[in-house]
Amino acid sequence: MESTGQNPPWENHTTLMGFILLGFSDVPDLQGFLFGVFLSIYVIILMGNSLVVLIIKADSSLQNPMYFFLGNFSSLEICYVSVTVPRLLIDLCRQNRSISFLACATQMYFFLVLGGTECFILTAMAYDRYVAICKPLLYPLIMNNRLCIHLAAGCWMTGIPVHIGLTYQIFSLPFCGSHQLNHFFCDIPPIVRLACGDTSMIEMLIYVLAVLLVTIPFMLILGSYVKVISTILTLPSAAGQAKAFSTCSSHLMVVALFFGSGMISYLRPKSSYSAGMDKFISLFYTIVIPVLNPMIYCLRNKDVRVALRKFL
Template sequence: MQPRNVNPQRENKLKITETNLTTVMEFVLLGFSDIPEFHRFLFGVFLVMYVIILLGNGIIILMTRIEPTLQTPMYFFISNFSFLEICYVSVTLPRMLMDLWTQEGDISLVACATQMCFALMLGVTESLLLAVMAYDRYVAICNPLHYSLVMNHKACIQLVVGSWISGIPVQIGQTCQIFSLPFCDSNQINHFFCDIPPMLKLACGDIFMNEMVVYIFAVLLITVPFMFILGSYTRIISTILKLPSNTGRSKAFSTCSSHLIVVVLFYGSATITYLKPKSIQYEGTDKLLSLFYTILIPMFYPMIYSLRNKDVTQALKKLLPKSLAW
């Protein structure tokens, strides 16, 4: 991939330190610089996708607030998940749209670090929230008589708040660690947002320990919640298969299928991106994977939850006539 021609004055915005090393003070997000003729087309496509993400997740949040049948712990978690997706996409997509429109990619070191930090924190929150949703399904199916007692309103709020704040100190520390490295070879990030893999490629010197820290946190924050989800669904499936009626089994599976699809999409893309060996990291592939988990998957989440859930479909049918009447 050939990088775009960058303004020398912009590229040379480097600070000379007393040790005669150059430290990058501003980066350039190359984004889709190899296909400048498609920038306007891509801007339109991504803008439409952003609107779909906002509307789709916004409608789910609205439905869970105004429809009495959806005011249950499961839909409380789904509404929080939809809000999380809006935040997650908004960290990267508006910036990418601006860069496509202006055909520039200047981003200061502080702005780049802030974007990375929020993207990482929200990614961790998503991982933990998926685990919480799996726990909710486990209690509902495996211990239905205790469900209302275990998943009371206070417990639901505590689980959601815990998911939101647990990753904050870890990811702030990881961001500080990444940006404490010397970026002295180039200030051009061959990506459309500031993410760990492309940032590490710009760092000088021995970054083995930094890479190991990234892998360790990825294992802890991705693999551990995934293993918890896997264990929960092992028990859930075992319980469902023991149900006496086909109707009961079908209904139980239908309440879990949407969540399982989301789990596979999220953890599959996250594992490939952050845990694959460095030797097979190709910049073009990384960029496509990032588009997949930062834009495409969040766009499909509302469809997955609405099309595969009768309660949401019925609530949507009620909401649409009211909206049209208004």
């Protein structure tokens, strides 16, 4: 059959319709319960991270690079969860769960940009701890205000052009057949699975970017903490060791949770993909980890606890 140079009818139809986010429609009796749970978690995330930002701004004892990056991290968490959770809450309250191509691409883009920014900020926080513990005499000189601002700006801006290109490539794929997205937001794996034709090139691009934006920062963080821990073990007093470990343990817990779930989601083999498992992992790094982060940093950090009591 000769090509007419026009899009097939199904492609035009799919372009108009976009996708349908199935979310948790497979458990209709739990929609109200899930709405209450996710709304409560969302409010806790907003309040917890906003409180951390306010404490850092208000308390003069927290005006140092470590808490500057923590304030950036908490602000980022507010933006990060706001990309996915409000849409999830709306879909739990209605029958029509369709999302246009443009809205889906926009949600994916901001989710990827903010996720990449989180990887970079966690890396910057690890570098700050490395300088503070391994080079304490040079710490004020190295981690000056100018460097901190440049690092933070680089963390926020670096992923913007990269993810514009990636999002464009993903949504340039032809989508045929079912346009039902078995997920609660527009994430990469379920979107690519709906594409027809050869997706090997885009999958390779996704894998390369995941290595660059997730694996390499994770390895840099690990390298920093290998040196940090070896330095801590050489400290003469047990009290000094305990204080140094306490400033690092919170960050290490967040790194392990976030990077671990991210690597499982984006770097696992395609053959092991499961829609149910993918939704569970996505819930973990989009909702569970952000609600844990303020608790981890506040409960395990003496300076933040003291500042919190003063603030309240």
